[in-house]
Amino acid sequence: MTILNHDFLALTLANPNAMAPFQLTFPSGTGVVEETGILRLEPTQTSRVSVVLSAGIHGNETGPMELINQLVRDILAGKLTLGVRLLVIIGHPVAANAATRFCDVNLNRLFSGAWRNYAGIEVQRAERLEMAVNDFYALSSTDSEHIRLHYDLHTAIRGSMHEKFVVHPFVENAHYSKQQLAFFAASEIEAVLLSHQPTTTFSYYSHSVHGAHAFTVELGKVYPFGQNDLSCFAALEKNLRQLLEKGSLAESSLSSLCIFNVLDALVKDDDSYELNIDQDVKNFTQFTEGYPLAQSKKSVYRVKQTGDAIVFPNTNLPVGQRAGLVVRAISVDALSLI
Numbered sequence: 373m374t375i376l377n378h379d380f381l382a383l384t385l386a387n388p389n390a391m392a393p394f395q396l397t398f399p400s401g402t403g404v405v406e407e408t409g410i411l412r413l414e415p416t417q418t419s420r421v422s423v424v425l426s427a428g429i430h431g432n433e434t435g436p437m438e439l440i441n442q443l444v445r446d447i448l449a450g451k452l453t454l455g456v457r458l459l460v461i462i463g464h465p466v467a468a469n470a471a472t473r474f475c476d477v478n479l480n481r482l483f484s485g486a487w488r489n490y491a492g493i494e495v496q497r498a499e500r501l502e503m504a505v506n507d508f509y510a511l512s513s514t515d516s517e518h519i520r521l522h523y524d525l526h527t528a529i530r531g532s533m534h535e536k537f538v539v540h541p542f543v544e545n546a547h548y549s550k551q552q553l554a555f556f557a558a559s560e561i562e563a564v565l566l567s568h569q570p571t572t573t574f575s576y577y578s579h580s581v582h583g584a585h586a587f588t589v590e591l592g593k594v595y596p597f598g599q600n601d602l603s604c605f606a607a608l609e610k611n612l613r614q615l616l617e618k619g620s621l622a623e624s625s626l627s628s629l630c631i632f633n634v635l636d637a638l639v640k641d642d643d644s645y646e647l648n649i650d651q652d653v654k655n656f657t658q659f660t661e662g663y664p665l666a667q668s669k670k671s672v673y674r675v676k677q678t679g680d681a682i683v684f685p686n687t688n689l690p691v692g693q694r695a696g697l698v699v700r701a702i703s704v705d706a707l708s709l710i
């Protein structure tokens with residue numbers, strides 16, 4: 373079996389629920405479609421880099437799916453010579469076809485085994501995606517020189533003061549990879565959010581279980597299929613092509629990056645939970661000290677310091693889930709870089 377027109381996204385969306393595995397060859401290697409939306413590509417030459425590129429963990433975040441589909445198409449067509457091990461994931465084809473973020477439960481809250489505590493169609497998918505990542509990294513060399521990367525590409529519900537930004541997973545030793553940050557700077561990513569607690573996101577899973585340099589990468593605002601301006605991703609696309617071809621990461625000065633500590637995760641603690649923000653407030657909007665940013669019958673959250681800002685505000689979710697992040701800018705010089 374082959375992938376018609378090298379269009380892995382079309383194949384995935386045409387078979388959203390399941391797909392029998394099949395193998396394929398392409399000019400620079402061999403591959404296997406392991407399940408719908410899960411494609412592993414192995415280069416002919418051995419490589420010391422294993423890259424996971426995922427998109428569409430939220431079904432309506434179409435731009436990143438189109439971006440990675442272009443990369444796959446060019447690899448399969450022989451226009452891009454694959455030089456690294458590559459696992460491509462289209463996260464949630466059922467939700468993508470329904471043009472919705474998720475069907476029953478937010479898939480990006482189900483990793484690190486959290487799927488065991490939920491019910492819905494995303495549960496099986498989270499377990500399957502964990503397995504795909506486990507199998508992929510298990511096949512990589514255990515030598516300490518081998519580099520494991522996972523970029524989980526998303527787009528945001530709202531507009532943003534910083535159009536492109538990454539969420540850095542919690543790292544216990546607070547040492548941050550200069551090379552990864554320099555790669556983001558070179559890819560026109562404007563800001564980095566440093567998490568300070570474990571989460572149940574996909575990128576955190578790859579980091580915590582497999583020691584990967586793993587990030588949630590936000591690439592702008594959500595648009596339907598066909599309405600994305602892929603030229604907005606040009607810098608990242610160019611650098612991903614270099615990574616996939618040469619196994620090397622483009623780098624720029626970190627001085628262009630705005631760094632933020634995640635101070636607090638706002639959690640919806642009651643059905644009465646509300647955020648005191650306008651409907652169209654952008655990510656990274658700042659507030660003044662004492663401002664009652666969130667409240668419910670059970671709690672009130674007051675802004676701790678003028679300049680603290682909100683990211684991912686959202687109350688359209690079940691009690692117990694994250695309703696936003698409160699972040700505070702810090703200097704890049706304050707980071708311990710390795």
Ligand SMILES: O=C(O)CCC(=O)N[C@@H](CCC(=O)O)C(=O)O
Nearest residue numbers: 480526528529530539573588684
């Ligand atoms: O725009 C929003 O509110 C959500 C965009 C999105 O899907 N963000 C990810 C971030 C994951 C992380 O914190 O690493 C998510 O909420 O799952």
Ligand SMILES: [Zn+2]
Nearest residue numbers: 430433526527
């Ligand atoms: Zn998302």
